[in-house]
Every structure is written in C-alpha cells, then in structure tokens.
Amino acid sequence: MQINMTVNGNEVTSDIEPRVLLVHYIREVLGLTGTHWGCDTSNCGTCVVLMDGQPVKSCTVLAAMAAGHDIRTVEGLASGATLDPVQQGFMEEHGLQCGFCTPGMMLTARALLDKNPHPDTTEIRKAISGQICRCTGYATIVRSVQWAAAHPAGGDTDATVDEVIDGTDTAVEDIAAETQDAEVKS
Amino acid sequence: MQIPAPFDYVRATSVDNALELLSRHGAESRVIAGGHSLLPMMKLRLSRPEWLIDINDLYELDFILRDGDKLRVGALTRHTTLLESDEIAALFPIVRDAEAVIADPVVRNRGTIGGSLCQADPAEDLSTVCDVLGAEAVIRGPAGERILAMADFHRGPYETAVGQDELLCELRFPIRPRAGSAYEKVERRVGDWAVGAAGASVTLAADGTIADAAVGLTALGLAHTVAEAAGLLRGQQPREELFVEAGRLAAAACDPVADQRGPIDYKRHLADELTRRVLRQACARAARTQEG
Ligand SMILES: Cc1cc2nc3c(=O)[nH]c(=O)nc-3n(C[C@H](O)[C@H](O)[C@H](O)COP(=O)(O)OP(=O)(O)OC[C@H]3O[C@@H](n4cnc5c(N)ncnc54)[C@H](O)[C@@H]3O)c2cc1C
Ligand code: FES
Ligand code: FES
Numbered sequence: 001m002q003i004n005m006t007v008n009g010n011e012v013t014s015d016i017e018p019r020v021l022l023v024h025y026i027r028e029v030l031g032l033t034g035t036h037w038g039c040d041t042s043n044c045g046t047c048v049v050l051m052d053g054q055p056v057k058s059c060t061v062l063a064a065m066a067a068g069h070d071i072r073t074v075e076g077l078a079s080g081a082t083l084d085p086v087q088q089g090f091m092e093e094h095g096l097q098c099g100f101c102t103p104g105m106m107l108t109a110r111a112l113l114d115k116n117p118h119p120d121t122t123e124i125r126k127a128i129s130g131q132i133c134r135c136t137g138y139a140t141i142v143r144s145v146q147w148a149a150a151h152p153a154g155g156d157t158d159a160t161v162d163e164v165i166d167g168t169d170t171a172v173e174d175i176a177a178e179t180q181d182a183e184v185k186s
Numbered sequence: 187m188q189i190p191a192p193f194d195y196v197r198a199t200s201v202d203n204a205l206e207l208l209s210r211h212g213a214e215s216r217v218i219a220g221g222h223s224l225l226p227m228m229k230l231r232l233s234r235p236e237w238l239i240d241i242n243d244l245y246e247l248d249f250i251l252r253d254g255d256k257l258r259v260g261a262l263t264r265h266t267t268l269l270e271s272d273e274i275a276a277l278f279p280i281v282r283d284a285e286a287v288i289a290d291p292v293v294r295n296r297g298t299i300g301g302s303l304c305q306a307d308p309a310e311d312l313s314t315v316c317d318v319l320g321a322e323a324v325i326r327g328p329a330g331e332r333i334l335a336m337a338d339f340h341r342g343p344y345e346t347a348v349g350q351d352e353l354l355c356e357l358r359f360p361i362r363p364r365a366g367s368a369y370e371k372v373e374r375r376v377g378d379w380a381v382g383a384a385g386a387s388v389t390l391a392a393d394g395t396i397a398d399a400a401v402g403l404t405a406l407g408l409a410h411t412v413a414e415a416a417g418l419l420r421g422q423q424p425r426e427e428l429f430v431e432a433g434r435l436a437a438a439a440c441d442p443v444a445d446q447r448g449p450i451d452y453k454r455h456l457a458d459e460l461t462r463r464v465l466r467q468a469c470a471r472a473a474r475t476q477e478g
Contacts, residue, residue: 001195018195018238021225040188040229042222043377048292054266055292060225064195065218065240108292129376130290 003067007032008076018064022056023047025063026073034074034103045131048104049073055108057130074103077110085148086110088155095144097135104131109145118149188229197240201326201353204241208351209328211237217353218242219262220296222289223305247300247355250274257359261300265289268299278319278359279471280367280385284311287369290377300354308343309379309405315369317411318387318400321359327352340409364390364397366472368464371404372456374447380405381447382456384436386464388419390472395423401432401465406457407441414439415461424469429462436461 004013007030014029026035026049035058036046042060049058050072077084086109089095096102105128112119112127119127124145125138133141198204198217208215215237218224227233241247247262250271257277259268268274269285288294288302288311302312303323316323316336323339325332325348339347348354371383383404391397399419401412415432422428442453 017192019190019192021189024189041226042293045290045292054295056295057292060222060293061296062195062218062221062225062238065221065242127291130292 001064003064005067006070008072014063016063018062020063022049022058022061022063022066022071025066026058026071029063032073032075036100036103038100039132043130043132044101045104045108045128046101048107048131050107050111053111053114055104055111072107072110074106077106082154084110085151085154086113086145088151089144089147090141092147093143094140095136096141101131101133101135105133105141109148112145113149113152117152119145121146190225190228191231191234193228193234193236193238195238195240197243199243201244201246201355204239204244204353205326205328205351207237207239208353211239213350215239215350219298219301220264221301222293222297223301223307241353252361255361257361259299259357259359261298261303261354261356263299265294265297265299265302266291269294277361277365278315278367278387280315280319280369280387280468283369284315284371284383284385287311287371287373287383293377299357303339303357304346304348304354306340306342306344306346307379308407308409311369311371311380311383311404313340314383314385314402314404316357316359317402318385319359319367320387320400321357323347323354324356324358325352326355331355333358337410342409362389362398364392364472364476366390366468366470366475368467368471370460370463370467372460379447382406382442382453382460384457384460384464386461386468388424388465388468388472390424390469390476394473394476395421396469399465399468401436401461403436403440403457403461405442405447406453407443408439412436412439412461419465424465424473426466429465429469432465433458433462 001018002015023037026032038044038046040059042057047058048055052070077087086106108128121142124142216235217239219241247260249260251258265285265288268281275282299312302310323334334347367387369385371380385402388399389397396419399416401415414435437454437458440457442450444450
C-alpha cells in the first residue's frame with residue numbers, strides 16, 4: 001500500500017506492506033537510524049517518536065497508522081547546526097552514557113517542555129516513566145531536562161571536554177553531592 | 187524481530203463505514219484502536235486477523251460529554267485524555283486514580299477506553315472502574331444500537347458481548363449526587379499490570395448513611411463486583427469496622443492464581459487491604475461533596 005506522511009518536516013511517500021511497524025519504516029525505509037529499537041514490546045521506550053507532537057512507542061504503531069500524520073524523530077530535533085536545548089541539556093548534564101535510550105528520552109522531554117515549559121522534577125520523572133535507562137540512574141537525565149527548561153533558547157554549553165574528564169564540571173560535582181546525600185539518608 | 191503476519195489494512199471513515207467493512211470482510215477482520223493490546227498480540231502471532239480496520243480517524247468516537255444525569259465517553263477516548271479531564275476527576279475521581287497507574291504516559295497517549303474494555307484482559311483496570319461506576323456500554327452493529335450493563339458486557343477473560351460485526355461506541359456513566367469513588371493498585375514497577383487492585387464507588391443518603399456501594403477487584407480472579415460487600419454496606423454509617431469487614435468479604439470472594447506477580451495468600455491480602463483503602467477514600471470523597 002502507498003503511504004504519505006511528514007517526517008521531520010519533509011513529505012515522504014512509500015510503498016509498504018501494511019504490517020510494517022513505524023520503527024522499522026523509519027529506520028529501514030527512511031534510513032533514519034537515530035530512532036532506536038530495543039525491547040519490541042512497548043516497554044523500554046527507546047523507539048519513542050513524536051506523532052503530531054505526542055510521544056508514541058513506534059514499535060507498537062503501524063507505519064500505515066501513521067500515514068497522514070506528522071512524525072518527528074531525533075534527527076528532527078536540531079535545526080541545522082543548532083542543537084535543540086534538550087540536546088544541549090543532555091550534553092551539559094551528562095544525560096547519556098551508552099546513548100541507547102537517549103533518542104526516546106529526548107523526544108519525550110521535548111514534548112513535555114512544549115506542553116509544560118517549567119516542569120518540576122516529579123513531572124519530569126513521570127513523563128519519562130515509560131522509558132528505561134540502564135546506565136545513568138536517571139538523575140542526570142532529569143537534570144538535563146531541567147537544564148533545557150532553564151535555557152529555552154539554548155545557549156552555549158559551558159562544560160568543556162577537559163572539565164568532564166577531570167571531574168571539575170559542576171554536573172559531576174552535583175552527582176557526587178547527591179550520592180553523598182543519599183548515603184547519609186540511608 | 188516481532189512482525190505481525192500479513193494482513194490487509196483499511197481506514198474506516200465513519201462508524202457506519204466501519205460496520206460495513208466489518209460485515210464485508212467477515213470473521214477474519216478486526217478493528218484496531220490504539221493498537222497497544224492488539225499489535226503486541228499480532229507481533230507474537232497470537233492474533234492473526236486478515237483485515238485490520240483502523241478506527242483512529244473516527245473523531246466522532248473521541249468525546250467526553252455531559253448529557254443530563256449521564257457522562258458519555260466515546261470509545262476512542264485515549265487514556266491520556268481521561269487522565270487529564272478535570273470534569274471526569276470531579277465526577278468520578280476513580281478514573282483519575284486508575285488512569286494514573288495504567289501503563290505509562292507514552293502508552294496512555296495511544297490506548298483507548300474502548301480498546302481496554304474490548305480487550306477484556308483480567309488485569310484491565312478500566313473494566314473494574316466501569317463495573318463499580320455502573321457504566322453502560324453502547325454497542326452498534328448491523329441491527330442497530332444496543333445498550334448493555336457491564337454485567338452483560340463482560341463474558342469472561344478476553345471475551346465481551348461485542349460481536350465480530352459490532353463496534354463499541356461509547357460508555358455512559360450515571361452521575362449521582364453525594365457520590366465518591368476511588369481506585370488503588372499494587373504493581374511491581376511503574377507501568378506494569380496490576381498484581382492486584384481494587385475500586386469502589388459509594389453514594390450517600392442525605393443522612394450520611396451509605397445508600398449504595400460497589401466494590402470491584404482487578405487481576406484477582408473475580409469477574410463481577412463483590413455483591414456481599416455491597417449488601418453489608420448499604421444503609422450503614424461509613425466507619426472503619428465496616429471497611430474492615432468489607433475487606434474480609436472481598437478477600438473471601440476473590441479467587442486469585444499464583445504467578446510471577448505473587449502467591450495466592452499475598453493477593454488475597456491485597457484484596458482485603460485495598461478494599462478497605464478504596465472504601466475509606468470513596469466515603470471520604472462522597473462526604474466532601476455533601477459538605478461542598
Ligand atoms: C506496556 C503496556 C502496559 C500496559 N499496562 C496496562 C495496565 O497497567 N493496565 C491496563 O488496564 N492496561 C494496560 N495496558 C493496555 C493498554 O491500556 C491498552 O491500550 C488497552 O488495553 C487497549 O486499548 P487500545 O485502544 O490500544 O486497543 P487495541 O489494541 O486497538 O484493541 C484491543 C482489542 O479491542 C478491540 N477493539 C478496540 N476498540 C474497539 C471498539 N471501539 N469496538 C470494538 N472492538 C474494539 C480490538 O479489535 C482488539 O481486539 C498496557 C499496554 C502496554 C503496551
Ligand atoms: S522498542 Fe519500542 S518500547 Fe522498546
Ligand atoms: S544511556 Fe545507556 S541506556 Fe540510557
């Protein structure tokens with residue numbers, strides 16, 4: 001069957017089998033491999049893309065069902081060379097380690113901030129509660145989204161690679177402080 | 187990689203068109219709403235429809251509408267819409283209680299109330315919610331429309347009264363004065379199906395006694411509401427000993443199975459404890475509407 005949809009602002013038209021899932025359509029037909037594919041069971045959330053601005057798990061949506069809709073993937077976050085504040089936030093606050101969960105996390109964060117520009121940490125944690133990160137422990141992801149909320153127009157990221165490596169970047173100190181806090185409490 | 191078996195796909199343009207497509211394509215055709223129960227089953231090849239009739243364009247089935255003493259909710263209303271509706275939260279706080287713990291926010295952007303009820307998984311939270319609120323299901327088919335009480339809608343696990351050539355179109359919830367309701371669920375982790383859950387709805391008489399009450403359980407092996415608890419509560423002043431006794435009756439009435447979510451005695455304990463909590467909360471909420 002023939003389908004048309006908008007992906008990151010571009011009209012796309014393809015001839016596909018109705019059983020093709022949106023995640024495979026995006027990755028294999030369109031070649032946009034930034035959208036990751038993990039559990040395949042709508043649990044991990046790495047496959048999240050925005051459909052008409054709302055996060056959906058693209059492993060559980062047929063490409064045919066997305067026809068006529070507006071899809072945004074992680075490749076559609078930056079405009080040209082300018083990163084989305086959410087992407088900057090993830091850099092600034094170390095919101096990723098292996099990066100597997102990151103595309104889904106960033107798109108959910110984008111949708112959250114579009115709806116609620118000043119979410120508190122509980123709202124951020126709730127928004128990403130359908131997504132799993134096996135690396136970061138979530139604290140840095142939450143802080144990355146907070147960074148984006150505090151910098152709606154983006155901004156120069158102030159952490160240099162050197163600061164990150166030698167641990168003098170503030171985000172690293174914050175984590176250390178938080179970990180100590182947690183230890184004191186327990 | 188989980189890929190569904192091949193099928194043909196068509197988008198319905200109206201309810202009548204969906205009914206016509208269901209009749210035309212016959213027994214091997216299925217409607218798809220949010221797809222968050224059907225697609226996982228198709229990916230596992232537990233379900234292999236030959237035709238999928240997509241009803242996501244039927245905005246006429248996506249509404250929340252107050253109509254006299256009924257609140258009408260279209261079958262295509264998404265979980266997220268239900269969760270965020272202040273009107274529903276004011277009239278039926280149990281809906282917001284339940285929606286906050288159904289799956290996760292991203293799944294809730296797709297899943298619908300109609301799909302939840304038609305899926306009829308024993309762990310489906312909205313089934314219990316509709317049971318205790320005394321909802322009616324509006325079903326349309328080639329022969330026209332019929333309206334069923336929840337007791338007649340449910341036919342057991344994964345089975346409902348909705349025929350192959352029919353569509354669930356809306357749910358109607360009776361709005362009653364001095365009413366309160368609540369839902370509480372125990373889950374292993376955020377977004378998981380219930381280990382066990384309970385829902386309650388009560389209405390108070392003008393003198394503050396319980397005029398009517400319904401208690402339902404999710405994933406605990408009880409398809410209908412706990413009739414014994416309703417009988418016990420009616421005509422009584424809400425009080426702790428009553429909630430404790432209702433909890434005991436709910437635990438005795440349920441029939442849970444041991445699985446990876448827990449052993450039988452633990453689940454019975456949940457039936458008991460959660461029944462007490464939701465009754466306490468539902469009565470407190472009903473009393474507050476009386477004050478206000
Ligand atoms: C990871 C995950 C976690 C979940 N956790 C929970 C949970 O904790 N609690 C819970 O209650 N649910 C949970 N769900 C299920 C979720 O609520 C589903 O969205 C819901 O069960 C089905 O709704 P749907 O619109 O996606 O239905 P679909 O998958 O589209 O359809 C389900 C069935 O209903 C039929 N159908 C759908 N609409 C109609 C209609 N209008 N008329 C006739 N037949 C119809 C379909 O043909 C199909 O047989 C979870 C789902 C996932 C993926
Ligand atoms: S791959 Fe879609 S939720 Fe995990
Ligand atoms: S960064 Fe590795 S899974 Fe999140």
